[in-house]
Each structure stands twice: as C-alpha cells, then as structure tokens.
Amino acid sequence: MNTDGLIVVDKPAGMTSHDVVARIRRLAKTRRVGHGGTLDPMATGVLIIGVNRATRLLTYVIGSAKSYTATVRLGQSTITDDAEGEITATTPAGHVTDEAIHDGLARQRGEIDQVPSAVSAIKINGQRAYKRVREGEDVQIPPRPVTISRLEVLEIRRPGDAVDIDIDVTCSSGTYIRAIARDLGTLLEVGGHLTALRRTAVGDMTLSEARTLEQLEEAAPDVVTLPMAEAARQAFPQREATADEARVLSHGGPLDPVGITGPYAVFAPTGEVLAIVSEREGKARAEIVLAPA
Secondary structure, rough: OOEEEEEEEEEEOOOOOOOHHHHHHHHHHOOOEEEOOOOOOOEEEEEEEEEEHHHHHHHHHHHOOOOEEEEEEOOEEOOOOEEEEEEEOOOOOOOHHHHHHHHHHHHEEEEEEOOOOOOOEEEEEEHHHHHHOOOOOOOOOOOOOOOOEEEEEEEEEEOOOEEEEEEEEEEOOOOHHHHHHHHHHHHOEEEEEEEEEEEEEEEOEEHOOOOOHHHHHOOOOOOOOOOHHHHHHHOOOEEEHHHHHHHHHHHOOEEEEOOOOEEEEOOOOOOOEEEEEEOOOOOOEEEEEEEOO
8 A cells, every 4th residue: 555645636616625635634544644736615626635755745746837727707806806705896798809808818928927816825914815805904915926828718608798718727836817817807897707717737747647535535545646756756857876876865965966957856776766856066965855764
C-alpha cells in the first residue's frame, strides 16, 4: 500500500477544499494530508491532495499554472463575482455583440494587473477580505500581476436578456477566474459573474487521472494515485544520483551542479526520490529532503 504521495481528486460542487482534506484523512487513516491550491465550493475538478511526506511537495504544486473551463454570465453582478453571492445589479445584455465579447476577453490575455474578488481569502491588514465584506466594509484590494496565457471562447449563448459565455483558461497561480467575469461585465457596462467553474489541470496533472471521492472510498485506505517517486517525476525536471551522491544528499549535503534549471527532483539509483534541489552559488542544494529517515 502506498502511504506517501499525491492524489488527483475530482472535487464535487458544494464542498470546500478543507472538506475534501478531512475526507481523505479519514480514508487514508492519517492526519498528514493537505491540498495544493484552494477551489471555491461552487467549483469542481482537479484538486491536488498530498498525503504524508508528499505534503512537502504541495508548496510547488500551489505555484503551478492552472487550467479551467468556466461560464461567464453577462447582465448580472453579484457580491462574490460568482453564483454563490447575492445579485447586486441586473442590466439587459442582449445587445452585446459577439465581437465585443471577444475583444473584451482579449484585453485580459497576457501579463495583466488583476484586482482579486473582494469576497476572497486574501488578508487585508491581517483580516480575511471576505470577513470584512460580510461585516459591511467596502473592501479595496490592490491589483496583483497575473499571467493569463490562454483565454478562449468556446460558446456564446443568449438566454433572454443575459449572455452566457463558455471559456477555456490557462493562467498563473493567483489568478481569479471570477475576476475575469467581473471585469468583462464592467468593460461592457452590463455587469458579469461566474456561473460555473471546473479546474481541468494543475501543472501536468489533469482530469484524465483524477478520481472522484466515491472511487477513492472504494479504494480506501490505498487512496494515493501518484506515489512519491511518480509524483516527483511528473511535477519536476529530474536528475539521477550515484550511490555516493544519494548518500550525501540524504544527509542534507550539497551536490555538484549539472546545469538543470531548478527546482528539480533527484532520484537514487533505486528509483526512490531523494530531494527537491535548486542550484545556487555553485552548488546543488536540497530545498526539501524527501528520503525516509
């Protein structure tokens, strides 16, 4: 049974990421479980869960690029910028042309400064933004640099006076898909919010290898889908160590550099992952040592 590794979960709607972690703790029979990047309760799709030693990989997973499919509704604004929040304004949007939609989304491609949604977990003066909003404050969050490398329109539908737009997005960590919907609605002067969100990939880990909670229930307690070595090979560039190098690295010592842009994973001759390493100041030094004690 694999007790250390990652699980690619297909999160259902209506659960928080913490709810999923709690379920996996019960199934895997361990407290050492964490997740690599929060999904809102409304959202579904790829949520990376780390179990035991693999929780140390989650720092890197959180920083990976993410991909989503989503539906934007033009003609309504909400307090949360998604369908979970109360509607704050309604404006007929039937006159908005397909060309205006494509042009508006094109403005959000590339490296942009994005203002996160006010109802978010970002801390403002030490307090979560969503808590301040719920207490009646007018919260102003400063813009943050993000990169939206792909933002494509899949379909445009026109139910009544609203417009629904299905989009496909690949973006840097920290990008708010809700904010894409809000900003398009603001630009087109009709308001907008997100009605559906599904994460399709985190880095190279995709829905194709994801498991539902029901499938994991059936497999319990053997719920790890990517054992440590396999997870590291999928998530990082690789270096194979000699037996002597493996011994040095296992005790936290540095190796000679080999010119790999880090961080990268170093593997023992046995195939076991030893550490995540970065090269700096003429040495390859471990950022985290993963070899069992």
